[in-house]
Amino acid sequence: MDRNRSKDASEGIAPMGIQALNETVLSNQPESRYECPVCLNWLRDPVITTCGHKFCKSCITSWLQNSGHCPIDNINLSMKVDIFPDNYTKREIQEQRMNCPFSAKGCTVKVTPLDLDAHISVCEYNQPETSTQPEIKVPCSFQAVGCKELFDSQEDMNQHVQSDVQKHMSFLMNAYSEMKINNDMSNASMDAKEQEAMTLWEAPNKDGDQSSAAPLNNTSALIRALYERVVVLEQRNREQDIVIANMSKQISAFAMAKMKQNNDMLLRYCMGNYIWKVDNFKQRLDAMLKDHYKMLYSPGFYTSPNGYRFCLRLNVSPQNPQCFALHVHLMKTENDECLEWPFNGRISFAMINQYNPDMTQRDTMMSNSALVAFRKPTAEICVRGFGYTEYAVISDVVRNGFVKDDVLVIRVHIKCV
Structure with missing residues (x-):
């Protein structure tokens, strides 16, 4: 992406149920057409929306009770008129058969994806491995x-x-x-x-x-x-x-x-000037490119010792898979009742070019008090974020010196006004 081209900051949403990249990924993951975008698991009682997206019935019901719009494209939806059972997809999933994960030990059972967890819990071959090393006396x-x-x-x-x-x-x-x-x-x-x-x-x-x-x-x-x-x-x-x-x-x-105390002190006393070093970047990038619903979150940092708390979110842009999206999210603190809401301030991003500092990408945006993203958080992390949906082209970030020793460095400065 051209660094000189201006970009418009906007409010973005992080879908509920998203796994962090450092969590273990289960085997027998569904194909994307059989995967619920909310829980990231096989569709259970699949339904389809008028905007063409498929969800578990329980997932979309819970989602619409809290937000009222589609998690994918933010179109307003109603459970009564915009949600329909997807019996075709349901039959396709029920026709799928999977080998037991313990087939290498001798299990020959094949079950539907939705029955796999129940079978694993009772499988006679689900026994811990015995060590082949001689016992030391x-x-x-x-x-x-x-x-x-x-x-x-x-x-x-x-x-x-x-x-x-x-x-x-x-x-x-x-x-x-x-x-x-x-x-x-x-x-x-x-x-x-x-x-x-x-x-x-x-x-x-x-x-x-x-x-x-x-x-x-x-x-x-x-x-x-x-x-x-x-x-x-x-x-x-x-x-x-x-x-x-x-x-x-x-x-x-x-x-x-x-x-731990030192890390907490650095986050609390950084005065809104935080440097996020994303290590194991290649592995994390491969995981995000494979599954666009995976996201990276930074630790929470403070604008002052008793001030607002933010974190950064980096993920593949849902609008343009060739680009990164970069947003900030407000987080709960013990002093929220003493702070002024909504948050007003200036937010500056800098993606550091570690080989040529002159090529460092810098962007600045102002908060918008009309957005939900800057109101007092009602959860540990605000679902709404604020930033750039198309922040930087992924290939440019990888090739042009922004990654060194498998580490990407992003600096953010948040100042109250």
């Missing part, structure tokens, strides 16, 4: 001296160590006896000083102080002291692990809370 800490027990978790192993004291003492005594016999055979003439050191060694008590007991001079006492020391050290190690784990959780929670 935790060995006993006394494995080196002969205990061959394996456990599913560290907690189970710790329980085993605490409960089988006598068994592990036997392993220690056997290991020590074998070691002593081998040492006697290979070192028949032990140094006198070494023998003296062996008789003088004594294990510390559980409080960490040196024991005042007599020097250990027999195998049984030494094994008992060794085991007592092992138990004390393991207990301390478990206590330290618990303390470290709790501290790590607290630090992670604090970091997440701090990050």
Whole structure:
């Protein structure tokens, strides 16, 4: 689109029930002729309007109760004279048959699209996948001296160590006896000083102080002291692990809370000057081109700490699929009762050219107090938006330097007057 050509800002509507692009897209999506534009699902009890659009009966009934016009082209409609049952489409949908999503596991059932969800809930093949990875076992800490027990978790192993004291003492005594016999055979003439050191060694008590007991001079006492020391050290190690784990959780929670607080502060104190960085742009653009009812919304930002709150909406233009549409929407705040309505101000857009700043596309528009888009919101986000239905040609945005490292940058400045 020519950047120098003037564009007229207008009020636009975001259909209810639209999915955000970061939501999971279900499999077995309907063709566009069988899809309701409001709920984006298979048509249920399909009806057709005098303007030629098809909807679920419940969806269009709820919509007209709130707005009174067609969600697609804004033509005024009446449930009594402008809505008719579409039995032909209903028969076509009932004749459709779909394979069960678990057909790869052996399910041979084929059902109509409207019965698919009910079948999935009772399908005998809807079972969680079992892991093919070998199960990792935790060995006993006394494995080196002969205990061959394996456990599913560290907690189970710790329980085993605490409960089988006598068994592990036997392993220690056997290991020590074998070691002593081998040492006697290979070192028949032990140094006198070494023998003296062996008789003088004594294990510390559980409080960490040196024991005042007599020097250990027999195998049984030494094994008992060794085991007592092992138990004390393991207990301390478990206590330290618990303390470290709790501290790590607290630090992670604090970091997440701090990050959220910083983001909220930036949005509240940006004074209406917000920079929206649309990441993963290629993937998001492909999704919007595939389904023109998908839209991107920015986080809500404020014109002042206690002022109006807005967000941006970017989507493929319903009037011209070759162009982007860009609108602002008012959002609810805790201070709406204290603000003046309707909103009056100047709104400036700038789509940043990240390779050549001189080619940045800039547009400015003034609010219109007669439009619903600038009245006090009655929902979390006002259904009516204000902006450009044909803001920029999609191919120009992709090719001419507006996207860098898969990120599109749009700056908006909203100033009250």
